[in-house]
Amino acid sequence: xxxDRVLGYSVATILVLASASCAVRKPAASQPAHTTxxxxxxxxxPAHWGSLSPEYALCSTGRSQSPIDIVSSNPRDxxxxxxxxxxxxxxxxxxxHTVQVNYAPGSFIQIDGDRFDLAQFxxxxxxxxxxxxxxxAAEMHLVHKSPDGRLxxxxxxxxEGDHNPALDSIWSNIPAAGKTATPPSVTVSAAALLPKxxxxxxxxxxxxxxxxxxxxxxxxxxxxxxxxxSQLAQFRRHYHGNNRPVQNLNGRMxxxxxxx
Ligand SMILES: [Zn+2]
Numbered sequence: 305x306x307x308d309r310v311l312g313y314s315v316a317t318i319l320v321l322a323s324a325s326c327a328v329r330k331p332a333a334s335q336p337a338h339t340t341x342x343x344x345x346x347x348x349x350p351a352h353w354g355s356l357s358p359e360y361a362l363c364s365t366g367r368s369q370s371p372i373d374i375v376s377s378n379p380r381d382x383x384x385x386x387x388x389x390x391x392x393x394x395x396x397x398x399x400x401h402t403v404q405v406n407y408a409p410g411s412f413i414q415i416d417g418d419r420f421d422l423a424q425f426x427x428x429x430x431x432x433x434x435x436x437x438x439x440x441a442a443e444m445h446l447v448h449k450s451p452d453g454r455l456x457x458x459x460x461x462x463x464e465g466d467h468n469p470a471l472d473s474i475w476s477n478i479p480a481a482g483k484t485a486t487p488p489s490v491t492v493s494a495a496a497l498l499p500k501x502x503x504x505x506x507x508x509x510x511x512x513x514x515x516x517x518x519x520x521x522x523x524x525x526x527x528x529x530x531x532x533x534s535q536l537a538q539f540r541r542h543y544h545g546n547n548r549p550v551q552n553l554n555g556r557m558x559x560x561x562x563x564x
Contacts (some may be wrong), residue, residue, distance in 0.1 A: 314426030317544050328350055340379075342400075342514045349546045353514050363516035369433035369551035370509030370522060377560035384502055384561070385458065385523060387416040389422065389495040396477055401513065402426040403539070405474060405492055411447055411476045413458065414457040415521065420448035420456040425482055425494060429540055432459055432547045433524055435505075440528060441536050443547075446494060455511075460498065463561040470496035475538050501527035503561040526560065 340357040344347050348356060354364025363369070394410040404426035411422040424447050431443035439460035448456045464466075473492050479485040504523040511517045529538075 322336050340514070344546050344548075345488075353516065354512070357376065359558060360514040360516060362510065363514055365432060366510055366516055366518050366557060367552075367554045368510055368518045370435075370508065371521065371548060371550050372507070372553055372556075372558075373411060373434040373437060373550045374505050374524070374558055375436060375439070375553075376403060377558040379562035380559045381563050382504070382506065382559060382561040383416055385504065387495060387502075388412050388414070388447060389498075391491045391493045391495075393486070393488040394473055394492045395478060395486050396474060396479065396482065398479050398481050398542065399479050401543075402428065403474070403478050403542060405494075407492075407494065413456065415456060415523070418450060418454075420450045420521075422450050422494060423447050425497075427462075427543070428512075428547045429536070429544055430547055432460060433461070433551075434550055435461075436526075442531065442539065444497060454519065454521070455517075456523065458498075458504075459522065459524040461525065461528035462531050462536075463528045464533050464536055467532040468497075468530055468535060471531060471535055475535060476540075478542055481542075488554065496517070499525055499527035499529050501525075501564060503527070505560050506557055507556055507558045509556075510551075552558055 318403040321366040340360065342353055342356055344350065353360050362530050364397045392411065395406040397404050397406060404424050406424045407422045409421065413422070425444055427442055427444050427471035429442040433443060440463050442462040444462060448458070450456070470493060473490050475488060477485050477487050503526045505526060507522050509520050509522040511520060
């Protein structure tokens with residue numbers, strides 16, 4: 305399978321997963337392979353993803369999988385990610401794996417001159433990445449796609465602390481599993497969810513959900529943002545434990561931006 309074919313497939317899969325819930329899907333026998341049910345525990349949990357479907361094989365055979373434990377990194381003076389995010393009407397889906405905000409076209413980032421458009425962001429709790437073995441309360445993934453089909457994810461750790469007002473419009477509109485909500489006159493700001501210090505860890509990884517597609521440019525913010533204990537509890541009423549365990553680094557180099 306060619307590289308661009310893999311990435312094209314992965315984006316399609318993200319969008320399929322975004323609009324469908326395992327809970328409301330047909331039985332496995334009647335499903336196309338790319339919607340094979342998976343979960344975060346038991347017989348369809350992360351240890352088994354690679355064998356659930358041939359389409360998911362990279363989850364076990366891949367050499368550049370995510371998430372990882374960022375144990376050490378190499379300082380570099382990297383050019384900062386340029387964020388061009390606009391507020392957007394809230395479109396929120398509870399897809400059976402996470403709470404995901406589908407973002408209206410027009411918001412994008414530039415990494416070393418390449419444009420990647422923001423497609424959606426979603427949450428894992430606890431965090432998927434570790435930093436020096438430490439896990440955060442939650443992690444947000446902002447998923448971007450370039451015009452030629454490459455993926456770049458910006459990860460932001462969420463730690464317990466001050467109330468985060470940027471989460472309010474999201475947290476108060478989480479629909480039931482399998483449902484999408486588009487409440488009128490409610491907007492969301494991805495920009496408001498970013499930390500002020502925008503230094504990143506960067507490495508080459510994968511989707512952290514099946515099919516585990518590789519070639520994803522990972523940019524994990526060094527600085528976290530906060531959410532209150534009640535905001536964390538509110539999210540965990542929907543999802544607690546939707547985190548894939550860390551994967552082998554396999555010699556990959558992690559860069560850390562050393563300058564603000
Ligand atoms: Zn994610």
